[in-house]
Amino acid sequence: MVEGRTRPAWVEVDLDALRHNVALLAQRVAPAALCAVVKADAYGHGAVPVARAAIGAGAAGLAVALVDEGVELREAGIEAPVLLLSEPPADAADMVVRAGLAATVTSRGGVDALAHAARRVGTRVRVHVKVDTGMHRIGVAPGAAAALVAAVADEPALALEAVWTHLAVADGTAADDRTFTVLQLETFDKVVAGLPARPQVLHAANTAGAVAWTAARYDMVRTGIGMYGLAPGPDLVADGDSGPFLARLRPVLSLRARVSAVRELDAAERPSYGRRRPLPERGVVATVPLGYADGVRRGLFDGGCEVLVGGRRCPLAGTITMDQLMVDCGPDAAVAPGDEVTLIGRQGSDEVTAAQWASMLGTIGYEVLCGIGPRVPRVVVGGPAGRKP
Ligand SMILES: *Cc1c(COP(=O)(O)O)cnc(C)c1O
Numbered sequence: 001m002v003e004g005r006t007r008p009a010w011v012e013v014d015l016d017a018l019r020h021n022v023a024l025l026a027q028r029v030a031p032a033a034l035c036a037v038v039k040a041d042a043y044g045h046g047a048v049p050v051a052r053a054a055i056g057a058g059a060a061g062l063a064v065a066l067v068d069e070g071v072e073l074r075e076a077g078i079e080a081p082v083l084l085l086s087e088p089p090a091d092a093a094d095m096v097v098r099a100g101l102a103a104t105v106t107s108r109g110g111v112d113a114l115a116h117a118a119r120r121v122g123t124r125v126r127v128h129v130k131v132d133t134g135m136h137r138i139g140v141a142p143g144a145a146a147a148l149v150a151a152v153a154d155e156p157a158l159a160l161e162a163v164w165t166h167l168a169v170a171d172g173t174a175a176d177d178r179t180f181t182v183l184q185l186e187t188f189d190k191v192v193a194g195l196p197a198r199p200q201v202l203h204a205a206n207t208a209g210a211v212a213w214t215a216a217r218y219d220m221v222r223t224g225i226g227m228y229g230l231a232p233g234p235d236l237v238a239d240g241d242s243g244p245f246l247a248r249l250r251p252v253l254s255l256r257a258r259v260s261a262v263r264e265l266d267a268a269e270r271p272s273y274g275r276r277r278p279l280p281e282r283g284v285v286a287t288v289p290l291g292y293a294d295g296v297r298r299g300l301f302d303g304g305c306e307v308l309v310g311g312r313r314c315p316l317a318g319t320i321t322m323d324q325l326m327v328d329c330g331p332d333a334a335v336a337p338g339d340e341v342t343l344i345g346r347q348g349s350d351e352v353t354a355a356q357w358a359s360m361l362g363t364i365g366y367e368v369l370c371g372i373g374p375r376v377p378r379v380v381v382g383g384p385a386g387r388k389p
Contacts, residue, residue, distance in 0.1 A: 005377045008338075009257035009290045012345065013045045015053040016382030017250035021227050022057035024248055029210050032217040034058065035083060035203070037224035038073070039065035043369045045228060045253055046378040048076040054227065055080045063222050067092045070101040083128060085222075086138055093117035102126035102161060106140050111151050111158065118157035127152050128162040128201075133187040134180065135168040145191045149199075162201035163192060167216060171208035171232040173239050185215055208232040212242045228252045230354060230365040251353060253369060254345025255296075255376070259309070259337050260324070261287040271326045272318025276301070279317065284333040286314075288341050291323040295371035296343065303360025309341050310334065311348030344368075 026034045036054035038047045051062050051073055061081035064070045067089075070082045083102045088095075090113035096103050097117045105111050105127050118125045129149050132139030140148045145163070152160045165188045169177040188204055202218035207226035209216035225232050229251035236242040265271070265285050268278045279285070286309060290296050298320045306313040307327055317328040329335045340347070344354055354368040361368070 005379075007289070007375075007377060008260065009288075009294070009376055010255075011044070011372055011376050011378045012254040012256060013049065013378055013380045014250070014252050014254070014382045015049065015380055017229055017252045018045075018050060018053050018227060019057035019382075021229050021249045021252070022054050022059055024245075025207075025210065025221075025223050025226055026058045028245060029205075029217050029221050032210075033060035033220040034210075035061045035063050035220050035222045036227055037063045037085075037206075037222050039063065039069055039085065039224070040370050041069075041374075043224060043228050043366065044372045045369070046380070047072060048078070049378075049380045050252075051076075051078050051080070060220070067095050067099075067101070071095060071099050074099045074101075081126075087130075088114075094121065097121045097123060097125055102128060104128045104130045104138075104164075105148070105152065106130050106132075106138050108148065108151060111148065111155065115155045115157045124157055124159050126161040127158045128164055128203075129160070129199075131163060131165045131188060131191050133165045133184040133191075135166045135184075137166070139165065142187055142191050146194050149195055153196075160199055162203060162220075163195070163199045164201075164203040167204060167206060167209045167213075170206060170213055170216065171236050173235040177235075181209075181213060181216070185213075206232070208236060211245055212236055212239065225366055228369060230369070233364065234355075234359075251345065253354065253372075255290070255343040255372060256345065257288050257290045257341050257343070259286045259335060259339045259341060260289045262335055262337055270318065273321060274319050277316075277318050277328075279328060281331055283331045284329040284335055285317045286327045286329050286333075286335050286339070286341070288325050288327060288343075289323065290343065290376070291321050291325055293322045294373045294376050295368075296320055296325060297357075297361055297371065299361045300357065303357075305357065305360055306352065307341055307343050308347035308350055308352060309339065311350060313350060313352075 036059035042050035063083040087106045087110040093113040094117045130139040131145045203220040205216040205221040207223045210221035229249045231237045231246040267281045317326040354365045357368045358365045
């Protein structure tokens, strides 16, 4: 991904920050284990280097959304436990078995497909039964969970490793949200109490659950966003207990580029498509080679986004284009082609965060991180593992 990089724009992935976050989270949830969620190319950070660093910093295992994502980790030589967070498609069961992934199951069909594949390959598959306690996305209904667990237990080719669920509003602090999380955990506890034996592992918490809900930690938590140094949402940041903890996490991702062109323009000139913003005074406008095809969304212009150039915050000079954007650096700015521009991250004493982008775009930090396109090279920095991905 990094080899042959010619583009003067890049995502910087700080593995020291990642290890710091993993260690903090692991310490907060201990004795529960930490499973590092590296789906969607580790939220845009690069799955393989992040997975290695997370395991090195104390994560007990990894989780992905897709079979292909699990296979990518195995092909990179990663041997840590890998959990698939959804039931694999029946025709991918063979790949799951061969890659030695642990599979979530939510249906009898899923159990049968995996058992069949495991027998064919001549091995056993580790299975996590997922229960729908209120998220209503995937999962067996609470009333049908015991039968599905029994079907797994009766199948010699399958090893029941865990029963789990997923919380819908663990990041909410409103009374309504808290009540719903309590209800989800009660439903989960009831399902587990109705099983003939307690499964080896129970898990329920995402980052918000892990940080804010002691009762949701069980034996393992599945953390994504916190590991990447972002809070799950604004409510928990304002919370008296979770807020100070979340403030200690460090953003892992920065988005940077080098100025490709500079011009001095008169007041009232209107750069870019639509000619939407007159320059307030004569000034220096810098062109930066990143655009909406890279995930620098057009809405950031209307949102009042600023970027850091020479340690100063500068507004966008006009509409973001597909591959490039323009920045109003102000009068007499000493900006030259090749100068580094920070769109997300720290420069000097100032910082622009993915959370700020999210609030300008009416979305969440997760979508900002995952939205940075594969066309932007990822460059790993930090620590002994920070050599090459
Ligand atoms: C993505 C995901 C997570 C991680 O959530 P964060 O909020 O990023 O910590 C955990 N569990 C499941 C099932 C997920 O899909």
